[in-house]
Amino acid sequence: MRVGALSALLWVAAAGARAVAPRSDHPYIRPSGDDRRSPCPGLNTMANHGYLPRDGKNLDLAMLVKAQHEVFNLAVDLATGIATLGLALCGTDGVLNLDDLDAHEKMEHDSSLTRADASTGDDHTINPEIVHQVLSFSSDGVVMTWDDFARARAAREASLFGGRLNLSNKTAAAAEAVFSHNLFLDASGRGARLDFLRTWYLEERLPDGWVAPIQEQSLERTQTEAATFIALVDTYRYRQ
Numbered sequence: 612m613r614v615g616a617l618s619a620l621l622w623v624a625a626a627g628a629r630a631v632a633p634r635s636d637h638p639y640i641r642p643s644g645d646d647r648r649s650p651c652p653g654l655n656t657m658a659n660h661g662y663l664p665r666d667g668k669n670l671d672l673a674m675l676v677k678a679q680h681e682v683f684n685l686a687v688d689l690a691t692g693i694a695t696l697g698l699a700l701c702g703t704d705g706v707l708n709l710d711d712l713d714a715h716e717k718m719e720h721d722s723s724l725t726r727a728d729a730s731t732g733d734d735h736t737i738n739p740e741i742v743h744q745v746l747s748f749s750s751d752g753v754v755m756t757w758d759d760f761a762r763a764r765a766a767r768e769a770s771l772f773g774g775r776l777n778l779s780n781k782t783a784a785a786a787e788a789v790f791s792h793n794l795f796l797d798a799s800g801r802g803a804r805l806d807f808l809r810t811w812y813l814e815e816r817l818p819d820g821w822v823a824p825i826q827e828q829s830l831e832r833t834q835t836e837a838a839t840f841i842a843l844v845d846t847y848r849y850r851q
């Protein structure tokens with residue numbers, strides 16, 4: 612491991628209390644030229660704000676872990692787990708470019724919340740129609756509750772041939788819904804704010820007025836919540 616990478620990991624390990632870089636130091640700038648982006652709104656947002664290299668190239672484990680912790684308060688165990696998986700499945704020699712993550716059926720899967728399926732020829736670009744369709748499942752037009760996300764996921768999966776994701780894709784999709792819900796929760800805790808989600812999903816930008824949750828999103832919590840979420844999605848699937 613390079614010295615820079617090691618010191619960044621040590622920084623994260625020592626950062627029991629989070630050190631969040633001021634947002635003013637990290638303006639939102641859309642990608643341009645040869646900048647690379649992924650099918651992941653989380654990673655793209657971090658690159659668009661410069662918490663990851665803005666060109667989206669040559670990202671290593673330490674950069675990925677540090678940014679996830681610093682920006683979204685993902686616990687180091689969870690951030691390390693996702694980054695390690697991404698590097699192992701889509702990277703080369705311990706680094707990846709964000710568009711390497713487009714590879715279908717590595718981490719990228721069908722029935723996404725913001726993108727079309729790979730079979731359409733574009734699993735990479737934000738698809739506003741799909742985003743609006745997903746967010747239309749909000750029952751009050753203000754937040755997306757667990758239940759709203761579960762109905763939205765069941766609807767996305769219903770359009771699949773056979774109506775099913777395999778278990779690993781189902782688990783990934785559930786974790787992605789958990790992130791969307793927990794990281795953009797409204798003050799009452801009822802659900803994720805629609806205005807925040809609209810900005811995040813469509814512009815891959817940190818919404819004005821948004822702050823990361825105080826409670827870390829740990830690996831164990833994500834696993835538990837994803838399992839509960841999958842069971843909820845299944846109750847809606849069987850009703851269709």
Ligand code: HEM
Pocket residue numbers: 650651652653654675679683685693694695696697698712713718719720721722723724725726787788790791794
């Ligand atoms: C190194 C860390 C990460 C890697 C390698 C990664 C990778 C990916 C990939 C490949 C997808 C595409 C799945 C699909 O086909 O829908 C994805 C989707 C997603 N990711 Fe990440 N991700 C990372 C971190 C994050 C973080 C920190 C967040 C939350 C802030 C996040 C939130 C999401 C969400 C919500 C989706 C679903 C998008 C959709 O369904 O259209 N990810 N991620």
